[in-house]
Amino acid sequence: MDLSDAEQQALAARHQVAVAQLRDALGLEVARFVDGEVVRRLRARPHFFGRMKPGPRASLRRRVDHDSAALVATLAQPITDLRVYYGAEARTAAEEDAGFTRTVAEAAEGLARRLLSELAFPGDDKPDRADVTAVDLDATYQLAFAPSPTLVWAWRRVRELDGVRNVLVDGAPAVGFDARWHLPEHG
Numbered sequence: 001m002d003l004s005d006a007e008q009q010a011l012a013a014r015h016q017v018a019v020a021q022l023r024d025a026l027g028l029e030v031a032r033f034v035d036g037e038v039v040r041r042l043r044a045r046p047h048f049f050g051r052m053k054p055g056p057r058a059s060l061r062r063r064v065d066h067d068s069a070a071l072v073a074t075l076a077q078p079i080t081d082l083r084v085y086y087g088a089e090a091r092t093a094a095e096e097d098a099g100f101t102r103t104v105a106e107a108a109e110g111l112a113r114r115l116l117s118e119l120a121f122p123g124d125d126k127p128d129r130a131d132v133t134a135v136d137l138d139a140t141y142q143l144a145f146a147p148s149p150t151l152v153w154a155w156r157r158v159r160e161l162d163g164v165r166n167v168l169v170d171g172a173p174a175v176g177f178d179a180r181w182h183l184p185e186h187g
Contacts, residue, residue, distance in 0.1 A: 003168060007185050014182055015161045022154040026075065029151045030108050031068040037112040037143060038064055041121055045128040060119055071111050078103055086159065087166050093156065100155050105145035116141050
């Protein structure tokens with residue numbers, strides 16, 4: 001099916017906005033998760049936090065912000081790869097959501113675990129004692145990333161627009177709810 005230039009531009013613009021919204025939502029989710037995991041442990045460990053000097057505290061703050069943003073940039077390619085894969089395979093929305101969530105969760109939990117470990121946070125199973133200042137070399141942390149409805153919505157929206165674009169590129173008529181909703185300009 002041939003689309004007019006105006007229809008192609010409208011679809012491309014909507015797709016571009018949806019991808020930017022997904023990137024922004026992902027940035028917020030990763031920052032929220034990593035910051036939340038660090039803050040939760042600092043609040044639960046007043047002795048550990050109290051021993052931190054201003055320099056290391058500032059370094060920790062910068063690392064959480066910087067590494068979270070860097071992770072989002074790193075996730076761009078795996079998410080694009082997922083979109084291409086799902087475009088070539090027939091999967092349900094729930095299966096696609098699960099794959100996306102797994103990809104983001106593995107990366108976000110990995111970053112949080114790395115920061116906690118590199119910055120010598122005591123393991124979750126260790127008490128916060130004022131007299132213990134040794135580094136916990138076998139520290140383990142319980143982490144469980146769960147995407148917000150906003151992140152899932154942003155992912156779904158990009159996937160719907162991918163589907164509309166794929167249908168139209170394949171020459172099929174633009175029928176169905178997604179095509180009529182995301183490209184209302186088309187007859």
